[in-house]
Amino acid sequence: MNELQHETSPYLLQHANNPIHWKAWSDHSLATAKNENKLIIVSIGYSACHWCHVMEHESFEDETVAQVMNSDFISIKVDREERPDVDAVYMKAVQLMTKQGGWPLNVVCLPDGRPVWGGTYFKKDNWMDTLQQLQTLYSENPEKMVDYAEKLHQGIQLLGLVEKNPTEEKIDPNNIKALVEKWSKSFDWEFGGYARAPKFMMPNNYLFLQRYGYQSKSKDLLDFVDLTLTRMAYGGLFDTVDGGFSRYSVDMRWHVPHFEKMLYDNGQLISLYSEAYKRTQNPLYKEVIEKTLTFIERELLNSDNAFYSALDADSINEIGELEEGAFYVWKKEELQKLLKDDFEIFSELFNVTDFGFWEHDNYVLIQSQTVENIASQFGLTENDLLKKKKNWERLLFTERKKRPKPRLDDKSLTSWNTIMLKGYTDAYKALGNEHYLAVAEKNAAFIIQKQWTADGFLWHSYKNGKSTIPGFLEDYAFVIDAFIGLYQVTFEEKYLMQAKQLTDYCLEHFYDETQQFFAFTARTEKQLIASHFETEDNVIPASNSVMANNLYTLSLLYHNPFYEKIALQMLHHMIPHMDYASAYSNWMNLWLNQSEDNKELAICGKAALESLKKINFEYLPNVIIAGTTKPSDLPFLANRFDEENLLFYICQNKNCLLPNTSLEATVSGLKIS
Structure with a gap:
């Protein structure tokens, strides 16, 4: 029996009608596997994941696949956004086994939860064959499988632990220079970002590079940040019609994205463009901020003053089938009909040309020249073309409203909400719009009233008036960061006191004195097969790096040497590992705080x-x-x-x-x- 109909996660509910006897991750599901001595399939994804949908359609909706999975396995579906702890542990396993990772993430485990095999997307026949081979091996030679699981388990436990720095060397910000110089060799000087595809935005990287370029007076670094921010704003990655950024670009030009729009990306990018606008007063950056926040409020803000998580990449196309990007792309004939005499200028500005062509006669709008350049080509003033551009976008927005919208992931995550809260706070600082501050404070009230319990802990998820899943370190770290930011624009000390209260809770419930870092899961919660210490910055900064920055700021404001000691001790241990600087940019921000400029x-x-x-x-x-x-x-x-x-x-x-x-x-x- 498929049990997912009892869940609230949009991703799990997407699978509620599969013929697979899915269970959700729970003590009961794990106990069932032990009691029945069955291998466990842990299948992890998220609602906006395109290849998760593909594997569902090809395999999990198929009766023959269901027969294989239902007869010999306990199948557990996991929403990685609801359970980032489960995702992190099994992602380590797959990375150890295959040297790569991604979603969907599919792992087969012993009845005790220790993994023995895994990977990402699998075609139907390959998936069935592998499961049958694993079941045969477990039936005929379980000792071999247990032996492999034990070795892999040892690797998982070690992976991610940070070796302590034994030296007494002083934390010297001058040592950052060599790391940035090495880092800069991977820059793409034509389109910005890194010289590889797919291209992820990595907002924290550019917050740091902008700051370091400013403090080191490096025109090259600041030019690179501006090139990147401009090209991201030009590209199909940014939705010029409705605002908001997709998750990443599949090409080098920021042109064709995976079309899902994630709350955490947009929150961080608002902070980045706000800081860049303060530095440059570039009107393009202001346009990006205003359009994106308009999109967030229209599509992702609910009546509880909480933000939803994401819009799916897929939507219903003109023939009634789910298709990636269907909501966002345009055909040339459609644009000609809508724009009439303006089509030629529009086509030049947004590249309804070979440059902007994607596939299946579809175009993804992308700029490659400034408005000023295009205006001069057509004998217009820049202001005239900007007015036309605004009218065109309004026209396309109205037309696009007739299309079926992408599916909405309507759960609200505490960590992602406060990333967006901070985005609103930073936009208020940059633009002075009081409405942005009001939205931020209302969201803070939601966090305090709905997600913070009388017992002192935070909930991780919220939907339909119900808070669920005890919070992870990321929830505390980002709430603290956002509340410090709110204090710094309102001077309301209640926010600072709440940040300190949550910090002390983390020190009591998450800090591991042996590792000298914070565990991802509170010690009072049921532990997984291995502890997880999140230290590498990725598309979202690592929860430990956010906590270290929080502790340092609070140490100055509260004159608390213990906070400072913990923060700098963490940084001290991380510095020897910073070979690939882009994975440590938030740590480097704390490192830069030790400079004489601070x-x-x-x-x-x-x-x-x-x-x-x-x-x-x-x-x-x-x-x-x-x-x-x-x-x-x-x-x-x-x-x-x-x-x-x-x-x-x-x-x-x-x-x-x-x-x-x-x-x-x-x-x-x-x-x-």
Whole structure:
């Protein structure tokens, strides 16, 4: 019997009508495998995963496949977004076995959960043949399978553990230079990003490279960041009609994406484009921010002030079949009919040409020239063409609304929600739009009221008014980060106190004193076959790197040497492993905080918020800001409030200059000259 109809995960519900006797991941499912002495199939994916849908259609909807799986196996379906802990452990297994990973992720395990075989996507016949061979081996020679599982299990337990740095060497930010120079050899100087396909956006990489380029006065690095951000905004990866970014590009040009739109990508990219806009005042970056947040509110924000997780890559095409990208692509004849006399200019701007052609007579809109260049070719002013562009996009948006929408993943994840919350906060800082701050605060209220329990722990997932699955380290890390950010734009100390409260909870429930890192799962929760310590930054920064940055910021504001010790100890252990810098960019951000450029700013006085808004328009990645409009007990602000005067304190290395009363002088003192 397929049990997935009892679940709330959109991904699991997609499989609820399969003939497979799927179970969800639970103690009961695992106990059933032990009691019946059956091998376990763990099949992991997510709702917006295209190849997960393909394997479902080819294999999991097939009766002959179902006969094989149902007769000899306990089959467990896992939503990797709901259970990132399960995904991480079995991904390690597959990477050890095959040297690669991805989704769908399919693993066969002993009845105790230890894996013996695995891979990603499989064609139907290959899948059936392999399962039958594994069942035969388990029936006839189980000792051989158990022996292999034991060796693989040992590898899984070791994989991801960080070897401690035995040296007493001081953390020197000057050593970052060699890592960035090596890193830069992989840059694509034609289209930005890295010189390979598929192309993932990796927002944290560019937040760091932008900051390092600014602090090291490297025009080349800043030019590369701007090239990348411009090309991503031009490409099919960014939906110029409706806003929002797809997950990654399958080609070198950011042209044809895997069309799913993920909340975590868009939240991080809003933060990145907001920081870049503060540095450059580039109107393209502002357009990206505004369009994307409009998309988020239209499609992914619900009545609980929570954000949904994703839109699927697939949607129903004109012949009634699910097809990747069907909602987003255009045929030339369709565009000619819609745009009439403007088609020629539109075609030049958005490459309804060989450059923009994809497949099956479909085009994915992509810019390759500036609006200014195209305008001059057609004897228009830049402003005239921008007006046309806006009208065209409105026209296409209206036309596209007639198409069936991509499927929605309507669960809300705490970690992803607060990544988006931080995006809204950063957009507010860059653009000063009060609405963005209001959305951020309402989402924070959702987290506090729905996802934070009276017992002190966070829930991971929320849907239909119900909170489920105890939170993982990523949930705590990103909530803390977002609440620190909210404090820094509102000076509401409740957010900072809540960030500290959650930090202390993590130290008590997640921190492993032996490893000197935070485990991904709280020690009070049922443990999997191996512990997971997430340390490498990926499309989302590692939860340990986020926690280390959080601890460092809080150590300065609360004058807490223990927080600082833990943060820098983690960084110290990571530095010898940073051979491939792009996997450690958030750690390198903390490393850069140790430079002589880094400062703290206290703004104290009744008019502190007015000055804060002006300071937030500046690009100051090397400055940690705090402030108050009334007397404060926060150690960093204690005894600094003045009833009569607005005072600015610039501090460095735990020493502060005498306060000044000039906003202009303060900004000048914070900037890197």
